[in-house]
Amino acid sequence: MRLFIAEKPSLGRAIADVLPKPLRKADGYIVAANGDTVSWCIGHLLEQVEPEVYDPAFKKWSHEHLPIIPDRWQLVAKRKTSKQLAVLRKLVKQADQLIHAGDPDREGQLLVDEVINFLGVSKEKTAAVQRCLISDLNAKAVKQAVSKLRSNQEFIPLSTSALARSRADWLYGINLTRAYTLQGQKAGYNGVLSVGRVQTPVLGLVVRRDQAIESFISQPFYEVWAQLETLPEDGPVERFQAKWQPSKQCQPYLDEAGRNSSKPLAENVIKRISHQPATVMQLARQHKKQAAPLPFNLSALQIEASKAFGLSAQQVLDVCQGLYERHKLITYPRSDCRYLPKDHFTEAKLVVAAITFNSGASKAATSLFGTNSEAFKSVDIGVKSRAWNDAKVNAHHAIIPTQKKLNAAKLTSTLSAIEEKVYRLICRNYLAQFLPAYEFFDVKAEISIGTGIFLAKAKEPIKVGWKCLFPSAKPKAEADNTDQESEQKIPNLHIQQGLKSLAARLDEKHTSPPKHYTDASLLAAMTGISAHVSDSELKKVLRDTDGLGTDATRAGIIELLFKRGYLRRQGKTIFSTKTGRAFVDALPDVATHPDLTALWESRLTAIHDGLSSYQELMMPLQTQLKSMVVDSRSVVPHGLRGLGSKAQYRKKQYRKKRPRKSKSSAKV
Incomplete structure (x- = not known):
């Protein structure tokens, strides 16, 4: 029996729909007529254990415990999804062949790899795992992906990169959040001061921009x-x-x-x-x-949609997930790639036909595809732009429309106004690949x-x-x-x-002051972070593709800063709050400037490309953390006195209930 392990139920159902019929649906899985079985995760089924699992003394926050660096990393099953993990445990034992069908990015790769490892699959069976890469949920594309399985061993660097990122974030966040929360309490701050490997340099960008505007004297x-x-x-x-x-x-x-x-x-x-x-x-x-501009990756799409429609990065991501999973009108949205594989060019005619059919003569088509229909008449499938480049494509490709057809009236009635606008932006950039320079x-x-x-x-x-x-x-x-x-x-x-x-x-x-950040300009700063790096040598190291966070995580990082009260919005404009500014002023420059984090992101990319190793990132990070924890004890952030709220900063990420004891651990 072959067992497909998808990342989400929607992907699992899409896979099952192309397997031999009839299908038998069970609780947490689907069985095809030939015995092939499809099951799924529900996002992350596992999570890092809390510090007190490594040592009960860590439950109390104290400088004496820092830095907390596990000797042997442990994962624990999430309580809400433990039932689905039990389903997978049973099916994995029964399966002769495992097929990894996580989303085609580094998080999706790690998510399923961790489950396979956690369930104690033998080395022989793990080595034989195959990878199914699906970026389009329409039946034809899914069937093609199922027929072109690859060895999961090819994606070990991608998984290792994701593992390093996950553990680096845990180490950095746990240790520096505890260190500065303790110092904040000494100064009279009421709540948790959350420090993040990526979120804090992003906050630093906004705070310094606001300060530069306020101190600016026009000449x-x-x-x-x-x-x-x-x-x-x-x-x-x-x-x-x-x-x-x-x-x-x-x-x-x-x-x-x-x-x-x-x-x-x-x-x-x-x-x-x-x-x-x-x-x-x-x-x-x-x-x-x-x-012509290339097809979109997620960050480029978020920037364009923010400029055009005033949408936040998170809104664009949510819209794209709906267009991908529910409507099946676009390919996998959490992509950091703006190129397409050459063999996809053979499908271009069908994709263009779907775009043309879906566009009809609606007002949205007129506003986004030009003031007349001549643009469609000029599209030439024989034109092959620079977008088709196998050397630029890894696990996933650019976000493009699928071959699914809906007439203009049905498209408008099926999609919300925002969904239709974002869909047409994606269509526009794809069509541009078939127009002259x-x-x-x-x-x-x-x-x-x-x-x-x-x-x-x-x-x-x-x-x-x-x-x-x-x-x-x-x-x-x-x-x-x-x-x-x-x-x-x-x-x-x-x-x-x-x-x-x-x-x-x-x-x-x-002379004009710099402009306050918007979602679009902040995302652009995060993706082109080398422009904000002060170290001239590091600028040379960083590539255009390196940035703060990933395409899939940037929206969440920005929203997190709002939830924690460090940023606020006024229309499209983003401002730092009094708490955000005082916090940045209290932190060392190395924590609030992007240099160090950008270097780590570059190393994560190098791991993904097979040019670096897990240890080359983690060892310097641990050394740096030890120094930063020691330095934190000399800082008393008086600017935070009287700020904060316990109700606002519940220790959700460091939950009070002790998680169930892990049955498995991982070591690299």
């Missing part, structure tokens, strides 16, 4: 724009503008960004160049192509007026290509001068051509 700067005109002898008179480029002699008047901060200097330039002859000194006119001329002209140099820039569209699906979200009336400059049309000039400078224009501007 004026001055731009000079030459208004230029071609001469009549060169044909029809045409006008354009060019921006003054301060010379080296102006350096004392420039700020750190190279902007002119002297109004008298700008006024002097205007006097010298107005109504004067000008000459084209350099000219570049490059024909450029811009490829956006083509334009990138034009730059260097103009000499007297002793001054002026630069004119323009982007002149040639072929709209995939941009027909991406209508501009910013009205031209709101565009700044930079936008106006790029949108202008520069005449067909030639080097040494004479021009006439009309009355020049002086623009007085003021």
